[in-house]
Amino acid sequence: MVRVGAILVLAAVVLLPTAVWADDGPSQDQVNAVARKLFCPVCENTPLDVCPTEACQQWRDVIQTRLVEGQSEQEILDYFAEMYGDSVLAQPPPRQWAAWALPALILVLGAAALIFWLRSWTRPVPVAAQAVAAQEAADEQVEEDRPHIERLERELAEWE
Amino acid sequence: MGIASEGQEEATAGAGGFRWINWLVWGGVVLLLAILGWGLYRQAAGRPAGSAPDFTLHLFEGYEYQGRDEVTLSDLKGQVVVINFWAEWCIECKREAEILEATWLAYRDRGVVFLGVDWVDVEPEARKYLVRYNITYPNGPDLGSRIGNDYGLTGVPETFFVDRMGKVDSFKLGPLSEPELTSKLDDLLTRP
Numbered sequence: 583m584v585r586v587g588a589i590l591v592l593a594a595v596v597l598l599p600t601a602v603w604a605d606d607g608p609s610q611d612q613v614n615a616v617a618r619k620l621f622c623p624v625c626e627n628t629p630l631d632v633c634p635t636e637a638c639q640q641w642r643d644v645i646q647t648r649l650v651e652g653q654s655e656q657e658i659l660d661y662f663a664e665m666y667g668d669s670v671l672a673q674p675p676p677r678q679w680a681a682w683a684l685p686a687l688i689l690v691l692g693a694a695a696l697i698f699w700l701r702s703w704t705r706p707v708p709v710a711a712q713a714v715a716a717q718e719a720a721d722e723q724v725e726e727d728r729p730h731i732e733r734l735e736r737e738l739a740e741w742e
Numbered sequence: 743m744g745i746a747s748e749g750q751e752e753a754t755a756g757a758g759g760f761r762w763i764n765w766l767v768w769g770g771v772v773l774l775l776a777i778l779g780w781g782l783y784r785q786a787a788g789r790p791a792g793s794a795p796d797f798t799l800h801l802f803e804g805y806e807y808q809g810r811d812e813v814t815l816s817d818l819k820g821q822v823v824v825i826n827f828w829a830e831w832c833i834e835c836k837r838e839a840e841i842l843e844a845t846w847l848a849y850r851d852r853g854v855v856f857l858g859v860d861w862v863d864v865e866p867e868a869r870k871y872l873v874r875y876n877i878t879y880p881n882g883p884d885l886g887s888r889i890g891n892d893y894g895l896t897g898v899p900e901t902f903f904v905d906r907m908g909k910v911d912s913f914k915l916g917p918l919s920e921p922e923l924t925s926k927l928d929d930l931l932t933r934p
Contacts, residue, residue, distance in 0.1 A: 623862035623887075624831075624897070636831040640864040666862050667887035684777070691770050698763045 608649040616645045616655050619672045620662055629672060794823075794904045795892035799857060799882040802869060807880040813857065816908065822854045822930045823904040824923075827884070827895055829863040830871040835899045838917035839875035845923050846879045853906075854927055859884050861898050905930050 617631035622638050630638050641662070648658045662670050668678060676682070798814045807813040815823065826842060828835040846856040858881035860868045865883060872881060884890050893902060893913075902913045903926055911930060914922070 637829065637862065640831060640867055644864055663886075665883070665885060667891065669887070670862075688770065688774065691766060695763060695767045695770060699767065702763065 608646060612649060613642055613646050616658055617642050619659060620670050621672055623666055623670055790893060790910050792909055794902070794908055794910045797889045797892065799859060799889070800885065801880050801882040802872070805872065805881040813880055815904070818855050819908045820906055822906060822927060824854065824856045825859060825902040825904065826856065827859045827861045827890060827898050827900045829861050829898045830867040831863070832898045834917045838899055839877065841918060841920045841923060843875060843877050843879070845920065845927070849927055852931060854931070856880070859889055861890050861895065862887060903930060905933060
């Protein structure tokens, strides 16, 4: 009986602080999980969860308050975008389609250009094409030399 | 002859393909340069010149303008307007807060309007700031940072002076001193 009582007391000692802690609201990790999806409004390219400025501390407090109120992560992000503009979001919203489409378009175009460019460098010139090119060059040379050849033949004929 | 024709076709197709790739690569380069140029242009354009970008400022309760809870800049034509961007977390703003309020009290009956635009701030903290520095001129939040973006704001405090014609006369980056604020207002008030 004494042993059961001791176990109950021990359980109460261990669990009570946990219960009290749980009532304190969201943990710092939960706040930071939302905060890292936002950027500091003052320092450039600094996520909110690691920014040491007073402004960012205030914003983290706002996140905590809203989590306590039961708002979802998306609702909190929407609130910040409405209050401070889309530029505070780490990820542009879908309505800013250009922000998503343009990099993808550039990537696709660049990859396509690179592939075709490299292929044009590495592709061996077909033998037939080489032969045609050689024949065309020879024909051109003959055409170029034709007056000289004709003159030579004429002079040889006269000499004979 | 058959082989030669095939080769010729291949050679032609190869040349056409290369030309197409050239266009694609150069088009991509031009597109990237255009995007870069546009970004630099927007950055350089920065502060407005000429007509002041119009906006409607929704005012904090207790900081209304002539009993109205919002004020539109274009409605203030004919008056000199001082647009001061500030934030509670901004240390330099605190240095000029009392100067702004004192100057507002001195000039408010002389055709001058002060507008405080609270930039990327948390409302409860902003309200505490207004109370702490006994500020009485119209003040409101820059919702969506739209006003700040239109004015090319890079930080706070920053103050824009708009003349009676509704044009941006000048701006001051950083805290204002009393002499520079009053001399600027005196100058603007002498102009038509």
